[in-house]
Amino acid sequence: MLSDEALALGVQQGQQQDLVNLVERHHDALIGYVYRLTGGNRLLSEDLVQEAFLRVWRGIDSYQYPRPFKAWLYAIATNLVRNHMKQADTRRTQSVDDEVLDLMTEPTTSVEEGLVQTEAAHDVLTLLQTLPDHQREVIVLRYYQELPLDQIAEVLGIPLGTVKSRLSLGLRRLRHAMEDSHEA
DSSP, rough: OOOOOHHHHHHTTOOHHHHHHHHHHHHHHHHHHHHHTTOOOOOHHHHHHHHHHHHHHHHHOOOOOTTTTHHHHEEEEEEHHHHHSSSSSSSOOOOHHHHHHHHHOOSSSSSHHHHHHHHHHHHHHHHHSOOOOHHHHHHHIIIIIIOOHHHHHHHHHHHHHHHHHHHHHHHHHHHHHHHHHOOO
């Protein structure tokens, strides 16, 4: 199996199948990342991810081997989300969570268990939205996308120490928000 970086080099050389392989490899995880950053808006997430892959294809010549491809891809997606959220007409709305429907049709999970899991995930997603964007991005990249701290620094274009600081502050805020929500 070729590495992401080798596939990116192949795309630079005109290998269209390498682009297909990169999309297949990263599409679902990138949707999850963008979904969390956009406050659970599935349609917007799909649109932004599609735009991210279009930008990868159009800008593949600017990819510099051996830079980790995943960090480059996530930087593109992060910037798309940031730009979208800055638009004056953007409103953060909650979309209907399709996962509830998926869980109800999943034979291995009872409806009750599925609803409890979905509710807990929705609560965390809601609390994530209370964090400043810069802290939410670091937490989602670290704990949902499982990127190492150095790659998070690269994705966001910030020093490693800043990543650690934002992660620490964000987790502390998230912990306090969770404690407050349980007390209420």
